[in-house]
Amino acid sequence: MNTHGKAKWLFLIQAIFFIAIGWVIGINFRSTEDNKLNASQGPKPIAGSKTQTTQGTIPSRPQARVLATDRSLSSLVGQLEQNSPSKDLAEKIFAFPLEEHQPWMVQMLLKKWAKESPTEALNYLTTLDNEYSGTEFLEIVLLNVTPENFEETLAWLQNNQGNKDYLITAAYTGLARSFPQQAMELASHLEEGSLKSRITQAAVNEWAKTDARSVLQWIENAPFNTSLQDLYATTMTYYIEQDPQTAGDLIESMENGSLKASLSSQYARQLSRNDPVTAVEWALNISHSESRKTALGVAFDTWSNVDFESAFSFALNLPDTDPSQRELLKQTAIRLSREDPIGAVETISQFPQNMNSEVTQHMALTLSEHNPQAAENWIQSLENGEMRDNAIKGALYEFRERDPQIAFELSSSVKNKRLQFELIQKSANAWYRIDPQATESAVSNSNRLSNQQKYTILSNLLENGEPINIVLP
Secondary structure, three states: OOHHHHHHHHHHHHHHHHHHHHHHHHHHHHHHHHHHHHHHHOOOOOOOOOOOOOOOOOOOHHHHHHHHHHHHHHHHHHHHHHOOOOHHHHHHHHOOOOHHHHHHHHHHHHHHHHHHOHHHHHHHHHOOOOHHHOHHHHHHHHOOOOHHHHHHHHHHHHHHOOOHHHHHHHHHHHHHHHOHHHHHHHHOOOOOOHHHHHHHHHHHHHHHHHHHHHHHHHHHHOOOOOOHHHHHHHHHHHHHHHOHHHHHHHHHOOOOOHHHHHHHHHHHHHHHOOOHHHHHHHHHOOOOHHHHHHHHHHHHHHHHHHOHHHHHHHHHOOOOOOHHHHHHHHHHHHHHHHHOHHHHHHHHHHOOHHHHHHHHHHHHHHHHHHOHHHHHHHHHHOOOOHHHHHHHHHHHHHHHHHOHHHHHHHHHOOOOHHHHHHHHHHHHHHHHHHOHHHHHHHHHOOOOOOHHHHHHHHHHHHHHOOOOOOOOO
16 A cells, blocks of 8 residues: 555544544533433432422422321321310311321320310310211220319219210229229219219229239128129139139139139130140039030130140040040030031041940031032941931931922931931921922832821821912012
8 A cells, every 4th residue: 555545544544533532522511411400400200109308309289289288297296296285286187188197186186185184175076066076086085084184074074965874984994094993992982873883893894904913802802792793703804814823723712603614714715825735634623514514615625726636535535434525525526527527427437436326417417518419428328227327317407408308318218217207207397398299299109107107297297287388470
């Protein structure tokens, strides 16, 4: 290449180089100017996100309204926390634009107002003509009254409310939540009657929640009356939770009766939460049969929930002479049939021989209610004999309701003649209501019934049977 050609190529390369440098500088300059413009306008909010509150942001009108409402809410809550409640503050709350915030703000207002000036709060509520004027919100005030304002509040109730007894009870209940002994002392000076009984019951209930032992000591020194046992029952419910060992000893030493049975059941439930085996053993040692039965049922049910196989095995290994064994195994059969009606019938052989009849009937009944076709198939698969007879007897009620003809046919296949006649009669009565002619024909042509039995059934149907009587337009 000659000298002239080389100079030409060198000039071309230099020109391309300077053009590229200029392009890069131009891009950087534009980017800088854009950044300045964005900085002057503030950051743009991300689509779908909450509006940015950085200085310089220009929110849309709906976003501006939300921001204004949020600021109003924060301001109102601040006033509630820092200032004494007043009518002016209450009116601001009721005028707040977002109604979903009103209920909790109203409760916050009333609870604070009740401690400072309950009668002012009550007076304000009674001037309203909305849902906040109801007893529910009056009760919020009454449940938060302090001892200093208690007498004043009672006087207001006596002069202003028609439903006085209910609201007066609420006032005593509120006092008892924080000052139970004062509430009990004030209640003791009331006239004897239903109001005093309700107030005392409510106060005892609140006091026992935190200190049942002190309530028991109060009961020990209280004048004897017919309501004292109810107060004792309420208190023992909490004492069982607060001091289970001592409560268990007290229950065991009680005289036999319905209260002992009820408390035994409650105690067994509490004990079985942590140790169902111990709860079952405790219940088995109760001498009172009713108390033992109720407590044992509760404890054994909890144990079965935790470890079914161990609970079932325990029941099977109890002495046959122990009446508790039958109760627990019956409870087990009910659980099995409720949880798996089809599979439960396969467990019948695991039960003692002397319970086969009862267990089979119950499981057949549950299976027929859950799956009638499965129940019929299972019955048909059984060999003629006592178990099949019991299965038919258990399932027959459901079959009589669903298909009395099948019920009649199954009844006719029962091996035990006495039971067979009893079940055929019941099935015929149900079938006759739907189809009298078919029923009479089936009874007359039955080769399982004697002539005397046929006559007895047909005579009864003709005399007492009543087919379904529906007349349509």
